[in-house]
Each structure stands twice: as C-alpha cells, then as structure tokens.
Amino acid sequence: xxxxxxxxxxxxxxxxxxxxxxxxxxxxxxxxxxxxxxxxxxxxxxxxxxxxxxxxxxxxxxxxxxxxxxxxxxxxxxxxxxxxxxxxxxxxxxxxxxxxxxxxxxxxxxxxxxxxxxxxxxxxxxxxxxxxxxxxxxxxxxxxx
Numbered sequence: 708x709x710x711x712x713x714x715x716x717x718x719x720x721x722x723x724x725x726x727x728x729x730x731x732x733x734x735x736x737x738x739x740x741x742x743x744x745x746x747x748x749x750x751x752x753x754x755x756x757x758x759x760x761x762x763x764x765x766x767x768x769x770x771x772x773x774x775x776x777x778x779x780x781x782x783x784x785x786x787x788x789x790x791x792x793x794x795x796x797x798x799x800x801x802x803x804x805x806x807x808x809x810x811x812x813x814x815x816x817x818x819x820x821x822x823x824x825x826x827x828x829x830x831x832x833x834x835x836x837x838x839x840x841x842x843x844x845x846x847x848x849x850x851x852x
Contacts, residue, residue: 728754728792736780736803741773744788744801751790752797757846765797765844768824772801772840775817779809779838795846800831802839809838 734740752762780803791798827843
C-alpha cells in the first residue's frame with residue numbers, strides 16, 4: 708500500500724504516525740524462510756521509528772511465534788504474516804494451516820518470551836484447520852516487569 712492509498716487518521720506531523728498501512732507476506736511454512744520474515748519485521752518497525760531495542764524485541768517475538776506455529780503446520784503449506792502499521796503501533800498476525808484444532812501452549816517458555824517482548828499477545832484458533840498468533844507492539848510503550 709502506498710502513502711497515497713493509505714488511510715490517514717491524523718497524528719504526529721512529519722510522516723507515518725497518521726498512516727494505516729497493511730503488508731502481507733506469504734512464504735513456505737519452513738524455518739529456512741524465517742530470516743525473510745525477520746528482515747521484513749525489522750524494516751517495517753523501522754518505518755514506524757521504533758528504537759533499535761524495540762525492533763530487536765519484535766524480530767525475536769515474530770521469530771518465536773513462527774517457531775511455535777511451524778510445529779503445528781501442515782508440511783508443504785504456507786505461513787502467512789500480516790503486518791498492520793497504525794501510527795505508533797504494529798500488529799503482527801502470523802498464521803499456518805494445521806491438521807485439526809491446534810492451540811499453542813500458553814504455559815511454556817516460548818509463550819513467556821512472547822509476552823515479555825510484545826505489548827499484547829493472543830492466539831486465534833477459531834477455525835479447526837488454522838492457527839494464528841497475534842502480537843501488538845507499540846513504540847515507546849512502558850514495559851511492566
């Protein structure tokens with residue numbers, strides 16, 4: 708989506724704070740392709756002027772979410788990542804096809820990593836053959852530890 712077709716909602720002058728952009732990336736559901744997604748994540752976060760630490764947190768969180776999903780993915784299918792950039796926030800939704808109903812374990816170390824690195828984390832398992840993890844990361848958000 709270009710700046711001309713983006714929805715403008717007002718906000719911080721000088722650029723992207725008032726823009727809503729959506730970017731989708733589809734790649735094979737295999738760990739060999741996750742470096743592409745990490746690079747896209749970093750580039751989009753930089754577009755929102757995230758700090759280097761925020762960018763790295765988001766890259767690690769997206770990587771961890773994908774690793775969790777790949778364990779449930781049907782071989783030979785795609786991983787779909789959707790990025791929504793809205794002013795000072797990025798929402799990342801990563802999704803795979805599964806066999807039957809699957810849900811990530813919310814009591815393991817990987818889930819704790821996600822909740823430590825992102826401002827909000829949720830899993831979507833509404834459809835019996837799909838699983839998604841949604842991450843919210845806000846620029847400059849105070850972390851509660």
